[in-house]
Amino acid sequence: MMGFFRKKIPITVTIKLYSGIHCDLNLDSYDLGKGIIIQTLDGVRIRTIFNEIGMLNQSTCAYYINGKRVSLGTRLRDGDEVSCFKPSAGG
Numbered sequence: 001m002m003g004f005f006r007k008k009i010p011i012t013v014t015i016k017l018y019s020g021i022h023c024d025l026n027l028d029s030y031d032l033g034k035g036i037i038i039q040t041l042d043g044v045r046i047r048t049i050f051n052e053i054g055m056l057n058q059s060t061c062a063y064y065i066n067g068k069r070v071s072l073g074t075r076l077r078d079g080d081e082v083s084c085f086k087p088s089a090g091g
Helices: 044-050
Strands: 010-017 036-041 064-065 066-072 082-083
Touching: 010 044, 036 066, 044 082
Parallel strands: 010 082
Antiparallel strands: 010 036, 064 066, 064 082
16 A cells, blocks of 8 residues: 555746736746746646646636646646646637
8 A cells, every 4th residue: 555645846847928917916027038947746646736836717718737737636746747728719
């Protein structure tokens, strides 16, 4: 049963916000090129990270990890880059 309980290790992830989300969160010092570098624990879910940065209405956005579409329940690993977009439409 040793393998069942995984030790939580510190990781670093990058959060990139698009579609003006950083403005909605009042992140004045947000760097569009670098995003937000966050230290957290291995296996934390995306929804937890976005709660921590103050994004309460998460269900209306699209999330990607390293370019692949994911859900809010997806767990993060060291080095992941999470991109968040508001839905948009147009022609």
